[in-house]
Amino acid sequence: MTVGVLAAHLQYSWYPGAIVFMDTFFVMSSYLITSLLLKDYTSGARVNFRRFYARRARRLLPCLLVMLLVYTAVVALLRRPWEAELKAIAAALFYYMNWARAFDWPMSISLGHTWSLAIEEQFYIVWPLLFALVMYLRSLKVMVIASLIAGAALSAAWRLALAEDGATFNRLYNATDVRLDGLSLGAALAFAIRGRHGGFPARLRRAFDWLTPTAGGILFVAGFFVSYYDRSWYLWQSQVCVVLSTLLVAGLVISPRTLLHPLLESAPAVFLGKICYGLYVWHFPVFFTMEHHLGIDLPVRVAVGLPLLLLIATLSYNLIELPFISREPRATARGGIQTPEPSAAH
Numbered sequence: 006m007t008v009g010v011l012a013a014h015l016q017y018s019w020y021p022g023a024i025v026f027m028d029t030f031f032v033m034s035s036y037l038i039t040s041l042l043l044k045d046y047t048s049g050a051r052v053n054f055r056r057f058y059a060r061r062a063r064r065l066l067p068c069l070l071v072m073l074l075v076y077t078a079v080v081a082l083l084r085r086p087w088e089a090e091l092k093a094i095a096a097a098l099f100y101y102m103n104w105a106r107a108f109d110w111p112m113s114i115s116l117g118h119t120w121s122l123a124i125e126e127q128f129y130i131v132w133p134l135l136f137a138l139v140m141y142l143r144s145l146k147v148m149v150i151a152s153l154i155a156g157a158a159l160s161a162a163w164r165l166a167l168a169e170d171g172a173t174f175n176r177l178y179n180a181t182d183v184r185l186d187g188l189s190l191g192a193a194l195a196f197a198i199r200g201r202h203g204g205f206p207a208r209l210r211r212a213f214d215w216l217t218p219t220a221g222g223i224l225f226v227a228g229f230f231v232s233y234y235d236r237s238w239y240l241w242q243s244q245v246c247v248v249l250s251t252l253l254v255a256g257l258v259i260s261p262r263t264l265l266h267p268l269l270e271s272a273p274a275v276f277l278g279k280i281c282y283g284l285y286v287w288h289f290p291v292f293f294t295m296e297h298h299l300g301i302d303l304p305v306r307v308a309v310g311l312p313l314l315l316l317i318a319t320l321s322y323n324l325i326e327l328p329f330i331s332r333e334p335r336a337t338a339r340g341g342i343q344t345p346e347p348s349a350a351h
Contacts, residue, residue: 006030007281009228011314014118014292015307022228024178027121028187028243029224029250034125035132035191036254042136043199052137061129063329068286068321069122073098076115076290083298089113100126107180109173115297118289120179127181128188146196153193160185161244168239177239186244190251198258210260217256218264220249283318283326291317 006026013023046052073094080090092112096102096119103120105112139149164183167176177183224246231242256263268274277284291314295301301309 007277007284010285011288011311014289015310016303020228021233022231024233024238025224025228025231025246026250028247029253030121031124031184031187032191032194032247032250032254035128035188036195036258037191038129038132039136039192039195040199042133043195046136046140052133052140054133054137057133058129063332064326065122065126065282067325067329068283069097069119071321071325072286072290073116076294079290079294079298083294085298090115093117097122103127103179103181107176107178109175115290115293118285122286124181124184132188132192150193150196153189153196157186157189157193157247160189161247164239164243165241168236174234174236174239178233186247187250190247191254194251194255194258198255205259213252213256213260214263217253217260220253220256221265224249224253280315280318280322283321284314287317287321288314 006023006029009020009023009026012020042052042057045057077090077094080087089111090113092105092110093102093114093116096105096110096112097116100119100123102117103123106117106120160183164177164186167183227242227246231238231246235242257265257269292306292310295306295310
């Protein structure tokens with residue numbers, strides 16, 4: 006996911022369909038967050054809102070705040086026009102960038118990548134409250150799963166209807182209401198999978214042994230052909246990719262040894278997984294500054310920008326993010342599973 010986004014933001018034509026993995030990210034993130042809520046509820050029979058929101062703030066805010074401070078200093082140092090930049094900084098800081106992009110509010114595009122952070126933050130605020138209500142009402146698991154799937158279908162249908170009605174690409178891509186299908190399916194997957202103490206049937210695991218790499222391969226190849234600027238993406242392609250993304254995430258959880266597991270467990274993949282949030286938060290301001298503020302050509306942006314970005318993300322993880330993550334009580338830590346932060350965007 007991360008590599009595809011970096012390629013698309015360096016040169017869009019290199020991987021125009023990096024957007025396919027945005028759905029994968031939303032499904033995966035929702036699955037992990039809902040699994041965490043289920044785990045905490047199982048251990049304490051309630052949702053500890055204070056602990057949940059504090060944990061999210063420790064994970065997300067430090068890196069974002071430092072990036073915004075650094076970018077503000079760079080804008081001042083380079084004497085760039087302030088009004089458009091300040092609007093973008095405010096939209097990123099207060100997590101409404103996705104709506105600002107959806108309705109084409111005038112501002113700098115320098116921090117446009119934070120639209121996905123905004124959707125995630127809105128999800129983190131609302132979903133625990135709905136989750137607590139569902140658990141308080143002691144709803145049947147099958148009813149919860151069915152409701153979440155229905156919500157996903159409604160969001161996908163709404164996106165299709167808007168596309169047919171001629172809505173702008175920004176409206177179709179960035180708004181929260183057209184992104185609820187991936188988030189809903191991820192949550193439904195968590196309810197379906199969590200609590201299966203007996204494991205999964207061997208036949209199901211064998212099916213996912215080939216289904217998982219197939220779904221991942223189709224998504225990867227699709228990234229070379231689909232486009233943010235193609236209305237077909239919103240009419241039907243995105244709906245297909247959401248389903249494939251859900252199958253991919255489900256397979257990685259249900260089947261312990263698919264063809265993708267060795268790749269995802271390799272040292273480079275583990276390293277990128279650790280610094281992926283920093284990579285995402287920092288990459289677009291770095292590339293944007295080099296291209297638009299400094300006028301640096303593409304070959305130099307690749308040769309200098311990528312190593313610089315890896316260095317910044319590594320320092321960010323070790324010096325900014327990790328000290329706050331390590332403050333989590335051991336009883337609530339997620340062990341080796343890192344909740345993925347947004348790693349794909351247009």
